[in-house]
Amino acid sequence: MTGESLVLDTIDRRIVGHLRAEGRISWRELADRVHLAPSSVADRVRRMEAAGVIQGYAARIDPAALGRNVRAVVDVGLPPGADPAAFEARLAEREEVALAMYVTGPADYTIIVDCEGAEGLDSFIRWLKADAGVARTESKFVLRPIPV
Numbered sequence: 001m002t003g004e005s006l007v008l009d010t011i012d013r014r015i016v017g018h019l020r021a022e023g024r025i026s027w028r029e030l031a032d033r034v035h036l037a038p039s040s041v042a043d044r045v046r047r048m049e050a051a052g053v054i055q056g057y058a059a060r061i062d063p064a065a066l067g068r069n070v071r072a073v074v075d076v077g078l079p080p081g082a083d084p085a086a087f088e089a090r091l092a093e094r095e096e097v098a099l100a101m102y103v104t105g106p107a108d109y110t111i112i113v114d115c116e117g118a119e120g121l122d123s124f125i126r127w128l129k130a131d132a133g134v135a136r137t138e139s140k141f142v143l144r145p146i147p148v
Contacts, residue, residue, distance in 0.1 A: 006051035011036065015044055016054070023057040063114035068096065070115045071142040075107035076128060079135040084108070090132045096124050107138070 008016070014034050018025060027038040034041065048054045063071065078087060084102070091100050091111070099112040115121040121139065128134040 006048065006053055008048075008053065012044055012048060012053075015041060016048070019045070019054065019057075063098070066114075067116050068114035068120070070117055070121055071098075071145075072113050072115065072121050073140045073142060074111045074113060074125065074128070075138040076109040076111060076134050077106070077136040078108045079133065082133055082135075087132055087134075094124070094127075096120065112142075 011034055015030065018030055018033055025033075027042050030045075031038040031041040036044075045054065063069070078084065087109075088100070088102075091097055091109075094113075096113040096115050097111055098114050101110050102108065103110050113121065113124055115124055121141075125137055125139060128137055
């Protein structure tokens with residue numbers, strides 16, 4: 001981020017909404033959707049990129065296509081005196097991790113993982129306890145996501 005503070009207006013917010021849903025949209029299509037010239041849309045997007053509002057673009061991959069057909073939420077508690085930075089570095093090495101968050105409440109972290117079946121989740125939890133120094137876990141299978 002450049003340190004520049006940027007206030008988003010209604011059109012910027014609409015542009016961001018369209019880019020979140022369809023990051024590869026053309027300038028022309030995006031311009032048509034927000035009723036601006038393509039050059040104006042391009043200028044707004046570049047300004048939001050420079051300010052760090054838009055931080056990048058990524059492909060959304062279906063985890064099942066990679067053999068990861070089980071999604072779970074794992075709450076993790078570290079033992080007293082554990083090094084959170086070391087834990088976070090170890091966690092970043094794992095391909096199963098879709099999202100990891102440092103949270104408030106009884107857990108220290110909430111992790112969303114995509115695993116190869118229940119066996120893959122079991123292996124991940126065993127790794128957390130044996131190799132990543134986790135004191136306790138609580139996991140929940142995701143039955144289905146809710147579109148928002």
